[in-house]
Amino acid sequence: MPDLVAIASPGRRRQIIIRSAASCSPLGGALARAGILVLPAPPPGRREGSPAGEGTTNMGLQPPQGSCRGGVPWGAWGTVCTALCCADGLVYALGGMGPDTAPQAQVRVYEPRQDCWLSLPSMPTPCYGASTFLHGNKIYVLGGRQGKLPVTAFEAFDLEARTWTRHPSLPSRRAFAGCAMAEGSVFSLGGLQQPGPHNFYSRPHFVNTVETFDLEHGSWTKLPRGLRMRDKRADFVVGALGGHIVAVGGLGNQPCPLGSAEGFSLARRRWEVLPTMPTARCSCSSLQAGPRLFVIGGVAQGPSQAVEALCLRDGV
Structure with a gap:
């Protein structure tokens, strides 16, 4: 699970690609000086809606869909190899590998001003390690993996309509x-x-x-x-x-x-x-x-x- 996430400043559009950032700590100050927010991920077991640093022993806790009470739900960080994309100061987390190593289809959006994650319609094709990019008002998700198998799906999420569209698969x-x-x-x-x-x-x-x-x-x-x-x-x-x-x-x-x-x-x-x-x-x-x-x-x-x-x- 990443412990550092780089986010474009509100109002700016920029794609980001994040894997484990534990080795990237020297960059934190430079990112801050460039006007880029550096967001620490919540520790494992943090309760939904709890203030930073407050934890729980209930490691199986999963927040309800669409929950947002001022905190970062632990459930939004229950995956690794998640594809990330920024749009208008919001961070979108798409798919990932779950604790059981199965590919996930869940989509979350982080709202920095409210400091919370919200659930969005799931991807048609569960995967992790996909490529993402922003074009107009759509986030495009391309490829990725399901276990050892490559994914050829090419899908787009409309940020305004909040709907998914499938495009022709990779050849x-x-x-x-x-x-x-x-x-x-x-x-x-x-x-x-x-x-x-x-x-x-x-x-x-x-x-x-x-x-x-x-x-x-x-x-x-x-x-x-x-x-x-x-x-x-x-x-x-x-x-x-x-x-x-x-x-x-x-x-x-x-x-x-x-x-x-x-x-x-x-x-x-x-x-x-x-x-x-x-x-x-x-x-x-x-x-x-x-x-x-x-x-x-x-x-x-x-x-x-x-x-x-x-x-x-x-x-x-």
């Missing part, structure tokens, strides 16, 4: 893929390719696949081999930065995490080498702020406390 079965959006298209990159349901002899393998979804026309396109990423990678950081779709770090066929970075130029329609990340790692959190993509924590040879940023401006 390929890939776990630990990266996702970003630019110029009206969703980019799904890389990952660990899983064998199809009728291919029992193939093994999972790293890929450099690039698939794009046109939001206007509602269709997927698999880019040709010449437009695939330079490196095969999974469990990496992705962002839309300076006119590029950026891929940083992750795991590949090498015996240790990757430090390489590359960007797909939207203007030149090609992948280009970017400066290598000083600390090679995977399983990182990330936060995009202006022209900078912060890569936070993760795993190098062991848990990493590195906080490094890639700066890439338009036209570079």
